[in-house]
Amino acid sequence: MKKTADAVIIGGGVNGVSIAYNLAKRGLTNICVLERNFLASGATGRCGAGVRAQWGTEMNLRMSMASVRMFENMNEELDYDDDIEFNQGGYLLLAYTEAGWEQFKKNVALQKAHGLQVELLTPAEAKEVVPHLNTEQLLGATYCPTDGHCNPFKVTDAYAKAARRLGVEIYTNTTVTGIERDGDRIQGVHTDRGYVSTPVVVNAAGGWSQDVAAMVGLEIPTHSERHQILITEPVEPMQRPMVMSFHHNLYCQQTPHGSFIMGLGDPTEKPGYNMEASWQFLEEMAEKITWLLPPLRHIRVVRQWAGLYNMTPDRTPILGPVEEVPGFYLACGFSGHGFMIAPMVGVLLAQSILGQKTEIPIEPMSLGRFARGELFREPSVV
Amino acid sequence: MGPDEKTIICRCEDLTLKRLRELIASGYTTVDEIKRISRAGMGPCQGRTCRALIEREIAAMTGVPIREQKPAKYRQPSRPVTFAAILGGEPREEDC
Numbered sequence: 001m002k003k004t005a006d007a008v009i010i011g012g013g014v015n016g017v018s019i020a021y022n023l024a025k026r027g028l029t030n031i032c033v034l035e036r037n038f039l040a041s042g043a044t045g046r047c048g049a050g051v052r053a054q055w056g057t058e059m060n061l062r063m064s065m066a067s068v069r070m071f072e073n074m075n076e077e078l079d080y081d082d083d084i085e086f087n088q089g090g091y092l093l094l095a096y097t098e099a100g101w102e103q104f105k106k107n108v109a110l111q112k113a114h115g116l117q118v119e120l121l122t123p124a125e126a127k128e129v130v131p132h133l134n135t136e137q138l139l140g141a142t143y144c145p146t147d148g149h150c151n152p153f154k155v156t157d158a159y160a161k162a163a164r165r166l167g168v169e170i171y172t173n174t175t176v177t178g179i180e181r182d183g184d185r186i187q188g189v190h191t192d193r194g195y196v197s198t199p200v201v202v203n204a205a206g207g208w209s210q211d212v213a214a215m216v217g218l219e220i221p222t223h224s225e226r227h228q229i230l231i232t233e234p235v236e237p238m239q240r241p242m243v244m245s246f247h248h249n250l251y252c253q254q255t256p257h258g259s260f261i262m263g264l265g266d267p268t269e270k271p272g273y274n275m276e277a278s279w280q281f282l283e284e285m286a287e288k289i290t291w292l293l294p295p296l297r298h299i300r301v302v303r304q305w306a307g308l309y310n311m312t313p314d315r316t317p318i319l320g321p322v323e324e325v326p327g328f329y330l331a332c333g334f335s336g337h338g339f340m341i342a343p344m345v346g347v348l349l350a351q352s353i354l355g356q357k358t359e360i361p362i363e364p365m366s367l368g369r370f371a372r373g374e375l376f377r378e379p380s381v382v
Numbered sequence: 383m384g385p386d387e388k389t390i391i392c393r394c395e396d397l398t399l400k401r402l403r404e405l406i407a408s409g410y411t412t413v414d415e416i417k418r419i420s421r422a423g424m425g426p427c428q429g430r431t432c433r434a435l436i437e438r439e440i441a442a443m444t445g446v447p448i449r450e451q452k453p454a455k456y457r458q459p460s461r462p463v464t465f466a467a468i469l470g471g472e473p474r475e476e477d478c
């Protein structure tokens with residue numbers, strides 16, 4: 001293992017490797033990524049793979065729109081020898097309450113002002129987009145055709161390979177056990193395989209971000225929460241867009257491979273690190289999905305699993321430097337949507353670490369916003 | 383076509399022995415990693431045939447004996463089951 005590095009990134013999920021690639025691309029190549037298991041073994045490899053720009057705050061909208069453009073060109077940009085499988089079949093978001101529908105109208109106005117191609121649809125129009133949708137009780141929907149989904153293992157693999165070609169070292173099966181400080185400044189990182197001396201540490205540890213922050217004596221307002229998901233056998237293509245209902249707290253997409261992937265949020269889930277799949281989830285999912293998309297009744301579930309959302313109080317990530325600990329950077333608290341914005345997270349963190357002007361102002365997303373009381377109000381999350 | 387191009391390791395997802403060997407050679411040296419990058423073991427049979435074959439090939443190529451390899455996680459449900467059956471609306475296939 002390296003003895004010294006210009007930066008150490010903790011966490012080999014999609015965000016860790018995106019940050020590493022973007023630093024190396026901008027010239028900081030004596031860096032390494034430390035990952036406890038294997039790449040994408042955390043939330044990244046467990047996620048729903050959805051990529052959407054239909055957000056309700058300007059910040060999430062800008063982050064995700066820029067990332068969608070990067071996914072569109074990623075195979076070429078990263079000179080990938082495989083395919084990230086970015087499939088833009090759109091997202092259909094469903095509204096079942098007056099309040100939800102009013103919010104959608106506001107979101108669409110904001111999204112259009114930012115140049116997003118998005119439409120408000122009547123239930124009949126929604127049914128044209130997804131013919132097997134049950135439109136009972138549906139008030140309306142929004143649809144953005146450039147949203148879609150993308151293979152998270154492949155995206156992580158593509159960034160990791162491109163980063164390695166630029167000289168980045170990626171150490172898997174390597175657990176960070178402590179962070180050394182001298183006064184306030186970062187000195188280095190202890191691992192179960194040795195010590196790396198470095199002035200810069202990036203906390204991209206996903207569901208364990210609060211534990212890594214505690215290694216520098218910092219308390220951050222993130223916690224982890226299990227989210228469950230399942231996949232079915234592959235069947236003939238029948239559903240292009242991701243279907244999402246905030247009211248039912250669920251999402252469901254058909255992958256290019258033919259399987260359906262779907263998940264549910266559980267408002268009663270307690271904070272913690274539990275990643276076991278439960279039978280209750282299977283039953284609740286079966287009930288809701290066969291009501292919403294009735295023909296799925298006869299499709300077989302082949303596998304279910306769970307992963308951790310790393311939540312913040314305003315469901316918006318925490319990005320950038322930490323004033324109290326110079327050299328310590330955060331890229332965590334993605335609150336269930338950290339895959340789709342990872343391309344832009346990598347760019348912003350790299351620019352911030354290198355002291356460059358960031359493409360999108362990063363300060364509003366900093367840890368300091370909580371002390372200042374400048375929270376985001378993102379209305380559109382599952 | 384060489385013999386290992388014709389030898390299918392994962393029948394559900396069409397992983398050939400040739401591709402498996404390329405993956406192991408390029409650094410994917412656990413069943414979990416190979417599963418995620420190639421889909422091997424993600425099909426309807428959930429790795430019932432390919433898992434052991436992949437472990438054996440990893441052992442042969444990396445020298446790490448199977449008993450020392452980190453076992454891949456088995457995930458529920460153990461057999462494919464329709465949503466209707468989960469809701470109790472139709473008999474489980476294994477029951478018919």
Ligand SMILES: Cc1cc2nc3c(=O)[nH]c(=O)nc-3n(C[C@H](O)[C@H](O)[C@H](O)COP(=O)(O)OP(=O)(O)OC[C@H]3O[C@@H](n4cnc5c(N)ncnc54)[C@H](O)[C@@H]3O)c2cc1C
Binds near residue numbers: 229
């Ligand atoms: C069920 C589910 C569905 C989701 N669906 C979507 C979706 O559709 N779209 C979307 O955009 N997002 C989705 N998400 C969220 C998304 O998966 C995450 O926000 C994103 O993957 C976070 O990436 P990351 O790189 O920050 O973290 P992770 O992928 O969790 O990576 C963090 C890594 O840090 C490592 N680590 C932790 N502690 C240490 C240590 N001490 N030493 C070394 N390594 C350490 C872990 O092993 C892990 O691999 C979903 C999440 C779940 C669980």
